[in-house]
Amino acid sequence: MAASINRRGFIGSAAVTGASACLATSVVPGTTEASVSAASVSAASGAGAAAAASEKAVVEWPVWNETDEKALLDVLNSGKWGRSAAARRLPEFEATFAAKMRARHCIATASGTTALLTVMGALGIGPGDEVILPPYTFVATFNAITSSYALPVFVDSDAESFQIDPKKIDSAVTSATKLLLPVHIGGSPADLDAIMAVARERKLPVIEDACQAPLAEWRGQPVGTIGLAGCFSFQASKNLTSGEGGAILTNDETFANQCYNFHTPGGGRPAPSSGRGANYRLTEFQAGLLLSQWTRFAEQSGQRDTNAAYLTKLLEEIPGISPARLTAGCTRSGWHLYMLRYDRTQFANLSRAGFLKELGRQGISASGGYSSLNNSNHVRALAGNPHYIRIYGKEVMENWVERNQCPVNDLLCEEAVWFTQTRLLGPADGMDRIADVIRDIQKRSGDLAKAE
Ligand SMILES: Cc1ncc(COP(=O)(O)O)c(C=O)c1O
Numbered sequence: 001m002a003a004s005i006n007r008r009g010f011i012g013s014a015a016v017t018g019a020s021a022c023l024a025t026s027v028v029p030g031t032t033e034a035s036v037s038a039a040s041v042s043a044a045s046g047a048g049a050a051a052a053a054s055e056k057a058v059v060e061w062p063v064w065n066e067t068d069e070k071a072l073l074d075v076l077n078s079g080k081w082g083r084s085a086a087a088r089r090l091p092e093f094e095a096t097f098a099a100k101m102r103a104r105h106c107i108a109t110a111s112g113t114t115a116l117l118t119v120m121g122a123l124g125i126g127p128g129d130e131v132i133l134p135p136y137t138f139v140a141t142f143n144a145i146t147s148s149y150a151l152p153v154f155v156d157s158d159a160e161s162f163q164i165d166p167k168k169i170d171s172a173v174t175s176a177t178k179l180l181l182p183v184h185i186g187g188s189p190a191d192l193d194a195i196m197a198v199a200r201e202r203k204l205p206v207i208e209d210a211c212q213a214p215l216a217e218w219r220g221q222p223v224g225t226i227g228l229a230g231c232f233s234f235q236a237s238k239n240l241t242s243g244e245g246g247a248i249l250t251n252d253e254t255f256a257n258q259c260y261n262f263h264t265p266g267g268g269r270p271a272p273s274s275g276r277g278a279n280y281r282l283t284e285f286q287a288g289l290l291l292s293q294w295t296r297f298a299e300q301s302g303q304r305d306t307n308a309a310y311l312t313k314l315l316e317e318i319p320g321i322s323p324a325r326l327t328a329g330c331t332r333s334g335w336h337l338y339m340l341r342y343d344r345t346q347f348a349n350l351s352r353a354g355f356l357k358e359l360g361r362q363g364i365s366a367s368g369g370y371s372s373l374n375n376s377n378h379v380r381a382l383a384g385n386p387h388y389i390r391i392y393g394k395e396v397m398e399n400w401v402e403r404n405q406c407p408v409n410d411l412l413c414e415e416a417v418w419f420t421q422t423r424l425l426g427p428a429d430g431m432d433r434i435a436d437v438i439r440d441i442q443k444r445s446g447d448l449a450k451a452e
Helices: 017-023 038-043 048-056 066-078 089-100 112-123 139-146 192-202 253-263 284-315 352-361 377-384 386-392 394-403 407-415 421-425 429-450
Strands: 105-109 130-133 151-154 177-180 207-209 229-233 246-250 321-323 330-332 337-342 416-420
Touching: 066 284, 089 105, 089 246, 089 284, 105 112, 105 253, 112 139, 112 177, 112 207, 112 229, 112 246, 112 253, 130 139, 139 151, 139 377, 151 394, 177 192, 246 253, 284 321, 284 337, 284 421, 284 429, 337 407, 337 421, 352 416, 352 429, 377 386, 377 394, 386 394, 407 416, 416 421
Parallel strands: 130 151, 130 177, 207 229
Antiparallel strands: 105 246, 229 246, 321 337, 337 416
16 A cells, blocks of 8 residues: 555555546646656756645545555455445445435446446447537547447537537537537536537437536536436546446436446346447446545545635636636536646747646646547548448548537647646645746746747
8 A cells, every 4th residue: 555645644646647648638748747756846947846845735646545445355355246136335336326416326337438338328329320529528438439330520619618519519410410428528517508408409318428527516416417317437537436437327217227238238127128238347346446435525526626716716817827617507516627728828929838848847737638639540530430431421421520620629729728636636725836836937938938
């Protein structure tokens, strides 16, 4: 067990590395949590002690203690390690998560991706169907759609909130659209009023990709429970984690049974079948760990709320720094990421890479977040995929890249700056330090820009 103890007495590991790296498709070298070690920063001229102090303000992730150790050993010694009639932790975690998130049903899955694959399978999404998603998301949202050979259709982002632009959804719907798949990116809710209104009008189901958003709320209701279902991830960087893991929440009993049956061979719950299925089960070890991680989740989330609100107050006063706006009905963010836009014109034209580098030099690790997903090699490759050409035709696939251009999102990807959730778990003066360092960079931006 690792031995560093943060101020609330938790014992944590030094495994911050995955947090930013897994999430960001473009992380500016030298600015990840992992690469800005206190030692490397103190070697940099001028920034030394303060930089080392800044890094200490980041709580190491994940956090665990002997409760978690016992939870894992209890499963080991039970000899019941997987989903079976004898499993205890899986149903207990599902009941706990469903109750806290005020959903009738929860199905634990192996990951957020397999939660998404399961709902796609249960909905019968397949070749010929179109699914609407935002471009400002992790590639897994896209992969879940293409795993079913459905056609992903990107709807541009709203630059201020970083969320899918609800005004652009309706015009992307066609007779082939079978699903709206909004993402609550960064843990903050997408505009669910507007999304649900389009869904009602067009008679389409909504699955919320809430992988980053446990405990986020829309008008007081936990996200992931407003559409037909919500999918969550407990991957290593997530605010609630078991290394890998996921869950589906829904209030629809038949759909819950369909998901259950899809995710475990021979599920056997009463529900119509499509003849397809998989093994996407969580283990008892992960469920046990999630239950013990759960005991500190509320406190950690409260800490993030307080720090994020304070950081926003500080940053809003700095010209050229625009924290991501929370959508109008957001009553709580899950604060998986703290996202903002950086306007270089207010920093003597210092590039974002230069800004991130200087932040890192002063011990504030940050990244540039996602790069343009719809223009990535991975996504563009779909246009040449022989199965897709066979299903949709060459012309449709040739036009698909053009149809999916998202100019607002392209700009957002160039301007975004992220802090990870671990920084929001540090003390409040860590927020002051972020604002102080940014103000200092702004003052020196002329010189910094000249040196680029
Ligand atoms: C928005 C989003 N969707 C889907 C996923 C996939 O979750 P997982 O990594 O657990 O498969 C993630 C997490 O990494 C995510 O951030």
